[in-house]
Amino acid sequence: MNDAFKALSDPTRRKILQLLKERDLTAGEIADQFNISKPSISHHLNILKQAQLVQDERQGQNILYSLNLSVMQEAMGWFLGMIGTKGDGHDDERK
Amino acid sequence: MNDAFKALSDPTRRKILQLLKERDLTAGEIADQFNISKPSISHHLNILKQAQLVQDERQGQNILYSLNLSVMQEAMGWFLGMIGTKGDGHDDERK
DNA sequence: CATCTAATTAGACAATAAGCTAAATATTAA
DNA sequence: TTAATATTTAGCTTATTGTCTAATTAGATG
Secondary structure (H helix, E strand, C coil): CHHHHHHHCCHHHHHHHHHHHHCCEEHHHHHHCCCCCHHHHHHHHHHHHHCCCEEEEEECCEEEEEECHHHHHHHHHHHHHHHCCCCCCCCCCCC | CHHHHHHHCCHHHHHHHHHHHHCCEEHHHHHCCCCCCHHHHHHHHHHHHHCCCEEEEEECCEEEEEECHHHHHHHHHHHHHHHCCCCCCCCCCCC
């Protein structure tokens, strides 16, 4: 979960996720969208993979990346908890 | 928005936000919850303030911090967009 | 005004992270 | 098996970040 937040803190990685939202892409197709060297993109992809935000699958010469939404949903749960009723779970706010 | 994601990437700062969810706290009260020096906490608070995730208000000798949920809601919007229908907005997926 | 408390600012330092080039691995194809 | 393509791994450099101590600012109080 901490890995996910760390991974999401980089704008390049967030953009990669947005690209993968449209469709699955190979490492090369992803790299083509950025002015960043392929090894650097590979590194970003690895960080996203560690955080379980993406999955990869070799398809012949290519490696196809796809979104893994389950961790993203977890992260969203964190926000929901944060936005929920102020003070929930501790103080007694009943009227 | 990028500042918000950056701010959220640190576990100490996320914990600060969770404390503030329960109730508004002074800088000192926040610092008391951590094994980290006051200046370091002050720095974290400043990052949260830059990201507009918290607000501060001086009250006499103390400075009271409180959550600002609007940016958090924006960030959650990002997740909602990500979790929404795959490929939305670009490919034609009508059946 | 002198002093005490609360909090921040300044400056230093070690660890982390993002980027690059060059080299290595894996797969396909000639 | 040699060559070509796709991707990753290794190693390095620079920038950013989290932490600390010491010094400063701001308000409250004797």
